[in-house]
Amino acid sequence: QQQVKQSPQSLIVQKGGISIINCAYENTAFDYFPWYQQFPGKGPALLIAIRPDVSEKKEGRFTISFNKSAKQFSLHIMDSQPGDSATYFCAAPGGSSNTGKLIFGQGTTLQVKP
């Protein structure tokens, strides 16, 4: 079974700090790596995604860094805010492209302290 390994499982950051979450994936034939954000009692929502023809993608305070040779990618949250407190999931494509399946990491629970 293809796996995506995500770390850390939980993270506590002070307001204004940088939150960093890492993911490692196994071989995949397709290149699209999204991050999802989930608040308690809600479904996950797409936060940011990258295609590895670039090594970095930035959207506001959120940045994905990608290392294709190492099969790793990470999410950086700059100037972390209490409203960023949520669970974050990385994902990688699983299977062939006409299925659109995603394999998710185990999730990281982020708490940003005021």
Place this chain on the structure above:
Amino acid sequence: NAGVTQTPKFRILKIGQSMTLQCTQDMNHNYMYWYRQDPGMGLKLIYYSVGAGITDKGEVPNGYNVSRSTTEDFPLRLELAAPSQTSVYFCASSYLGDRGGYTFGSGTRLTVV
């Protein structure tokens, strides 16, 4: 535009009972998915569909069944509920498939006692 709608939001089942989790999307997405979420385990794919009439198993299909008679609906059937099926179930849909732009429903929290 409601997105992905799941019903019910909560349900308690007794061991051996059966039920259907409903999922409807109004975005005309071809791809639909059922995931279950357990604490510390992430999201595990149960079944998926690439279009009406086409379904296939994911990572953890045992104890579940699906059907896809229309583009909009993708119900998940639990037969002979077991405590191991206690979980939060999420339905998702996607237009572009492997580009990962899933829209998730708000989930169904199921407890089997």
